[in-house]
Amino acid sequence: MAKSHGENGPRAPAAGGHLSGTRESLAPGPDAATADELSSLGSDSEANGFAERRIDKFGFIVGSQGAEGALEEVPLEVLRQRESKWLDMLNNWDKWMAKKHKKIRLRCQKGIPPSLRGRAWQYLSGGKVKLQQNPGKFDQAFWCLVQICEKYLPGYYSEKLEAIQLDGEILFSLLQKVSPVAHKHLSQQKIDPLLYMTEWFMCAFSRTLPWSSVLRVWDMFFCEGVKIIFRVGLVLLKHALGSPEKLKACQGQYETIERLRSLSPKIMQEAFLVQEVVELPVTERQIEREHLIQLRRWQDTRGELQCHSPPRLHGAKAILEAEPGPWPTLQPSPSIRLPPDAPLPGSKGKYKPPKQVQKEQRKQVKASGQRDKPPTPSQAKVAAAAGDACPPRDVPPKDLVHQDPQDSAPQDSAYHCSQESLTSQESEDTYL
Template sequence: MAASRLHNTEEDLNGESGSEASSIYQSGSVISTVPDRHGFLGGSQYSPERKQAIPPEVILRRERKWIRMLNNWNVFMTTNYRKVRERCRKGIPPSVRLRAWLNLCGGELLMKENPNLYEELLMRPGDPKYIEDIKKDLHRQFPHHEMFVENAPGQQELFQVLKAYSILNSKVGYCQAQAPIAAFLLMHMPAIQAFWCLVAVCDKYLVGYYSQEMETLQRDGDILFALLKRVSPVAYKHLKKQKMEPILYMTEWFLCVYTRTLPWESILRVWDMFLCEGVKVIFKVGLVLLKCCLGRTSLTKRCPTMYETLQVLRNPPHQIMEEEALVYQIQRLNLSEEDFEYEHQRQTLRRKAKDQASLPTANGNN
């Protein structure tokens, strides 16, 4: 099972040939049964390969640096975080990504502090409502990946991870957007490690995102929109003119951390940075997508109504989302830590004032 989480060997990719051995019919279209190096069957939105492969000697050099860093993790994180961040931005080598992600998000520490908790959670029955909702969503997660095709073992692991989290954090329980994140993590690591990474992501990085009221997500949508005014006035004016609330286009981006949006190589790079730098990476990716989709008047003219605008934002051109192009645009954004902090405080205060204004007055009148 663990081997399928990493990319396949050349022998796997160049195995049996012929249309009968290499493809099946699904929903009227031919889909290859030979997985790509990430485990996806052909025809998936995630299948396109990177345009420029990194030379093997560069990968080997990066692997050695990462191994040294992981073996001295606490020292690097406390005395040389900039080096860690720089290496995450370049992309973590696949061979060490599991260890790197576990250390970056704090999952490794959580696992050591709670050595038997995951197994104990699996023994508990769980809330019937959450259990039913989880079961309904299992078949929807990456159905073209070899781990999650019908009756594949990955679906049972996914069920267990999501169930365990719903018991551990019963206040949050289960939210549909957690499923693609848990499935994504399971492609890279065993279930117990995927569980603790999911706990870290939900409870540390995306605090409040999965509440029923979605207040945190709405506030972050306002922050995104305010930052867009600085990054791309053209896109900002277009969305404001069409009165499009950010929640309409950024919900899936933020809740699923782009696991349902970007090509696979791009998702991996975004997560390398996200687990290192935090939620601001999600904002930066969103700003790049908005700017590249709507940042010129020639582009906004093609979106005369909200319908066309949503279509473009839900299906950005592939060249915008390609790994190196996306990372390049992220790094070009002229936004400081102070910009993020300022907008966070401003939008938080703005929402508090709005909530207080909507409360009943002292004499009982609204």
């Protein structure tokens, strides 16, 4: 049968069949991959090529999880409003992160619009800053992955998976507070957390949840950090093993692990899962406190960690504070010189100079008033007796009394020059 299908080629859709945005008629192909897929369908009609498989809004073929119900659809008007709000945030990202981070968190919990999700993840994770710091090196997706490995989940992919083992103990300890029934059952069955949480945490649930739920989880994960991963794991354990009725079919290790590997589609559904994750009271402080406890136990029983990874950062705000974006360079602006009596821009009332400046101004006014007075006979005699080439400052020569103030400027400068030269000469003679 497989050979005849390969010779005849792919079949056309059956009469009355159609191709739409959500349904597609699949036919077997000649390659081995198609044969393997057909062998897993489990139905004669499907194996003969007449089965219709549903495709979700992301382009993925809905398989065993197709029974989870309709995907959550956002009305078009609401979607456009969210896009407008996110565009405003992305265009003023530093201001929003500094002053309205809680609003960003709430909008991430509602879901980032699909048209802006890639750009928003870059801003949230700090991948955009990395790309600006390394122009021309790799693309945006690469730097987003770098941030996940180095900032959100440091040490997860190192040798011996020590960070994953430590977080497994943290998850199991938090489960005792969230769901004592599930914690007791896993303890009695002696099931190590690595048997069920390794794939969850290392892949951030991308291989466990439906794709629509993965995107919503990652929206919150990039904003709030690893606590979202812990919350999702706790929600799944609570609803899979958190009641005596659910434990009736899990009498041994094998049945329990199979239950965790084949979770109910209901608890993985987008709206239900996100609501449970948002309402679960597990904070960053609880995770860090439990991390210190488990780290001490590890050191007491196994010694020091061989992988010394940097501390993880809890979300976009912590990453932005640790790695701020490049600020624009300040450009030189022309300076403005104001008269001494002019008020400063933006100040109220008239400008009041300091006391020292007021004293200097009064001295200058007093000296200028004395210049205008004619010399007394005693001052004239003293000047004649001195015979100095440079007359005293307060006794102007006769030929300068009626000169314009502008013309007297060179004389004043010459007088100052002569005084400076005398002072320098005296200091030089003293030194010699």
